[in-house]
Amino acid sequence: MAGAVLGVGAGVFILALLWVLVLLLCVLLSRASGVARFSVIFVFLAALVITAVLLLFPRASEFPAPGVEMKIVDTFFIGRYILLAVLSAVFLGSLFLLLTHHVLEPVYAKPLRSY
Known part of the structure; x- marks a missing residue:
């Protein structure tokens, strides 16, 4: 992967x-006033168009050159399972906190009518 920095390309x-x-x-x-304030929409749309062009017309080929054997290696295997374990623990912890908050919600007594 030529030209890759931190595992991603240019x-x-x-x-x-x-x-x-x-x-x-x-x-x-x-922060501008008047018509210049509405030019934010055009800047955003121009960035969307440029992003779409850069994503839809890649330079490199998707397929390797013929005759070249590719060996697929999963280098982030352990990291992915650690991330999955951490995310599962956070999900279960937040679910526990949500349920305890729901169960421990105070129930207020209705006032008695005095005649």
């Missing part, structure tokens, strides 16, 4: 830079 960094600049420009334009 396209990811280009898209991240594009959206950071669009976010900054949208924040700056939202």
